[in-house]
Structure formats: structure tokens, C-alpha cells
Amino acid sequence: MMTRRQRIIKLLEERDYSPSELVLGLELRGRGAKKTVLEDLKAIQRTLKREGKVLLIKPAECRKCGFVFRPEINIPSRCPKCRSEWIEEPRFKIEAR
Template identity: 75%
Template structure:
């Protein structure tokens, strides 16, 4: 039986996923589901680094004005440029260094 983090690693090695997609794939629901996945991704970033791999981050982007956020392990709530809450979540993938 694989742990949740092992499942996330396996998924991220195959292709990129957003936080919401990972929560859906792992059937994690509720108010804190994104935080659970983000905490896991932060831990996974350290694990894969020790294995000689890297966590690739496609940054979040505002769907209204196109503002591109810094590539971080977090989901922004509002665009600093236009104040829109219509944000495309960042996407994560595990790759080779």
C-alpha cells in the first residue's frame, strides 16, 4: 500500500498536475484539501531533490489580465495587478536535473 505522498510522486513523474487535480485524483475533499496537497508537495520537493530530481513548477497565471505569478508552491487567491480571483493554479511535475 502506497502512502499519499508516494502516490503524488508517482503521478507527478508521469505528467504535470494542479493542486485541485491532485486532490480530485486522490479523493481528498473539503475545505483544507488544497492545503493538504500543498504541504505534501513541499515535502516531496525535498525528497525528490535528495534523489537527484527536481520539482518543476509552471507558475499560476491570472486568467483575466495574464499576470504570471512567481513559481511557488502555493495557490494565489487574487491577482496583484487587476485584483481578479480568476486564477489558473500552478502546475507541478517531477523531472530530472
């Protein structure tokens, strides 16, 4: 039986995922599911450094004005440029260095 973080690593080695897609793929439930996935991604990022792998981050982007956020493990709630809440979530993928 694999842990949740091991399952996330396996998924991210295959292709890129948004936090929402990971929640669905892992069949997580509850209000804090996205927050749990984001915390797991932060821990996974630290672990990967020791294994010679890297967590690639495609940054979140505002769907209204196109503003691109910093590449980080976070889901912004509002665009600082136009104040829109229509935000495309960041995407994550694991690759070997």
C-alpha cells in the same frame, strides 16, 4: 500500500497536475484537501533533491490580465495587478535532473 506522498510522486512523474487535479486524483475530501496537497508538495520538493530529481513548477497566472506569478508552491487568491480572483492554478511535474 503507498502513502499519499508516494502516490503524488507517482502521478507527477507521469505528467503535470494542478493541486485541484491532485485532490481529485487522490480522492481526498474535506475543506483542507488543497492545503494538505500543497504541504505534501513542499515536503516532496525537499525529498526529491536527495534523489536527483526536481519538482518543476509552472506558475499560477491571472486569466483576466495575464499576470504571471512567481513559481512557488502556493495558490494565489487575487491578482496584484488587476485584483481579479480568476486565477489559473500552478502546475507541478517531477523530472530527473
